[in-house]
Amino acid sequence: MTVADEKKALICLIAGLLRDCNHVAVGAASPIPGAAALLAKAAWGSPMHVNILGSVANNFFTGGGGELFDCAAQGRIDAFFLGGGQIDGSANINLMGRGDYPKSNPRWPGTFGSAYLYFLIPKVILFREEHSRRTLVEKVDFISAPGTSEEGIYRKGGPFGLITSKGYFRFDKNRKRFNLVSVHATNSLEDILDNTGFAFDYLENVPVTPDPDPQLLDLLDRQVKAKIAEVYPNFSNTIFTVTSPD
Amino acid sequence: MTVADEKKALICLIAGLLRDCNHVAVGAASPIPGAAALLAKAAWGSPMHVNILGSVANNFFTGGGGELFDCAAQGRIDAFFLGGGQIDGSANINLMGRGDYPKSNPRWPGTFGSAYLYFLIPKVILFREEHSRRTLVEKVDFISAPGTSEEGIYRKGGPFGLITSKGYFRFDKNRKRFNLVSVHATNSLEDILDNTGFAFDYLENVPVTPDPDPQLLDLLDRQVKAKIAEVYPNFSNTIFTVTSPD
């Protein structure tokens, strides 16, 4: 499997998780989730609405930069993606920086809308390609947005699962722990155990992430490629073989 | 003096009160205040901004129906006009109806934005042509908006004065009473005392409202007429002699 194939497999895996949504929003600079949302819409007409922030052609908001957040609070966004420099076993995420705030070192960009959207969007998919003890930690240095909240705190949404370059976890809200659903074909449970900084539930005979559906891959190549190129030109070049124009 | 002349005199009187303003907003269906604001702008370039709600050509708001209120709260509106079915001696106004709320009889349209704008716009001019014991009462039946507030209540604005077809009063915030500034030329102090339901301060030798400046009247006829006609066609027909187009 080439790197491009691995990324395509991630796109197909994520697309499948969006099929039950009406409206998926994708933050800027999230090419794999963005491609997955566009693929799901092309494949199943569901999600019906895909909003890619920072895009002109694939962003239908007309109310200014605040509309995304209002829209989430209205319950009109079904799925969203968050990442983070650190993610811990309770699904807390850190987009602020390593070390003691405020003198973080390194400092990352900041919290963006995560401290809000994590509470309000039902299906928040954590996506972080790098799977290491540096990114998946026991306890984040700074909680940009908490994975869970106490009883009585208004919370309509939260973490659905975590997808990395090595595997796919679901988050168990009651147990407040991740559960390994499958290991990607190019990887192993042992490698995941070695490279994950937090404890999680798993079966010894954890399944392998199924290969992407060839029809879905075909659709990605044929129909979704052009749309992805409009939004993420550099990314599109890296995962699609450059062919002569026809 | 014809009725048209009396209305023109009121327009000129009000225009003079708006000269120290940067931005005057005028509610829908307020032809005399609207004409006065347009006249002041034409005569002195001050107010620089005139917003006539319900007009298309003379309304520059682009943020929807709420912008007027936000704009007032930001301190960006210097003068506004309010009326009311009843106005009392403490400058309380009633736009709701006569009798016991909620079964008012008659019921008037309702409070509109008065309960808010009266607190936030520095120079609120009460304008009510009908000057009678029916309209100018001892105590309003329903306070749509109070004329004064207790110490400690956030209040940036309030009543500046009251103009009727008979006279011009200023409101004294400290004494919480009206003070008769002048009696219009066609009227008398005695008539005003007879027809005012509330007590107010006055001098026995109260001045007569000065005649409108002929240059201002001329400007009204020549330059402002067309603009008024755009916003208030019916009103414009009643106060301007119909002349052959030239």
Added chain:
Amino acid sequence: MSASFDIVSIDDLAKTIPDGAKIAIPADYAGVSMAATRALIRRRAQGLHIVGVPTSGLQAELLIGAGCVTTLESSALTLGEYGPAPRFTRAVREGTIRLVDATCPAIHAGLQASQKGTPFIPLRGILGSDVLKNHPDWKVIQNPFSDGDDPIVAIPAIRPDIALFHAPLADRDGNVWLGRKRELVNMAHASMTAFVTVDAISETSLFETEEKAAGVLPALYVGKVSLSPNGSWPLPFWNGAKGDDAHMRRYMEMAASDAGFNDYLERYVFSESAMA
């Protein structure tokens, strides 16, 4: 976004507004769907909670007269220069509707709270008015950022089931163009869904140019669209039609009596379905 967005007849649109619905409607100058109003009366809608944003006029007057309304929440009901609204005046006098009288910015704030998914927005002014004394939902709280006594009115969210209005254009994807009538955008964002009648259908996407896009309500917020040319009649429309002055005067005459109002409904509302 899907080309399969359904454009329905005006009577089908009215049928999907349930009895008891809380419906947000704009002021007479912002694009009132009088076509949908007549269709609601034809289907003999009951128990509506009308929210005038921030006021209403002929639309609420007709619905009240026809017995469709249980609650009127608004800052005013005015027919402007035509004088007191006869059916509204009568209903108030006889106590046959529940009044939730507000003030314009509070209606906007309540909708904005809903739009933001927040329980309330605090608002200056209002203190000491009888509007506050009689409003069933507002509360006076202490400003938490002030050291001294600083009371302020908290306006709870108003979340209508449906925002109902008339607009110039919709496209085949369900996007609606409403220019700078942004109160309609706020109404739609604040409501569960928006039902819109339009003068015309655009065969090209309303997102094609940035100029047009600036005045678009996206399809995400739109539930139903019905093509109803001149759908604001007899009211004026900001993007076209003048008001039908003769008809309004006729309405005022007829609605002065119960019998006359019923004749009006018979003639201009119930018999309209033949045209539909």
Added chain:
Amino acid sequence: MSASFDIVSIDDLAKTIPDGAKIAIPADYAGVSMAATRALIRRRAQGLHIVGVPTSGLQAELLIGAGCVTTLESSALTLGEYGPAPRFTRAVREGTIRLVDATCPAIHAGLQASQKGTPFIPLRGILGSDVLKNHPDWKVIQNPFSDGDDPIVAIPAIRPDIALFHAPLADRDGNVWLGRKRELVNMAHASMTAFVTVDAISETSLFETEEKAAGVLPALYVGKVSLSPNGSWPLPFWNGAKGDDAHMRRYMEMAASDAGFNDYLERYVFSESAMA
């Protein structure tokens, strides 16, 4: 509204922004006035309080690097695909700027509170985050409309002195066209005044058509306009220019060291005045 609206040079615009001013600036995708940013550095502005709405990028990075900034209030500072912002990263590590780290919707809510002249707007979410723990201004209050325990975060108004941004067009009256970038409208309404650089001046009123009017910020809110074609360079502009990728890469290289950054300023900021 007056035809006498003054259109000023970029350096004159920067001169009227006082030291210590609280300046609201948009995110990199919404129209950043890099021309005004360079002019501020040229006039050696001091003590600025920058509010990123809701985030910032190269603009705050340059101002921080040049020592103009005391406080950065924002939800993020990002240069996107170019990687960590070198001057910002250094300033944070060394503690040379005060950070007021927020989350995007709270920046919007703080501006909306200012826009509404209300002391605060309550907002869901945020509870339990370290952003809340470290924010100097936010308070947790009880939702007054809930019977049970229901904590909610109250976001106080953010009232900048100046909203500063780049837009496609202004007319001779001082009206500015900004399409569907409504966060700029909110910024301007929330601020004492707005300073705007534009690509071009329209000789006809921007209110001439309803389509255009829908995307206008009225002159009432606009303090200064400067004609600065391509004023967002090297950032992309939603209404035209692509980003200058080569220049951004050059910036990242030069700004990696203090000396390199000073060379960058010398070459691209201080010597620009010759062109102005």
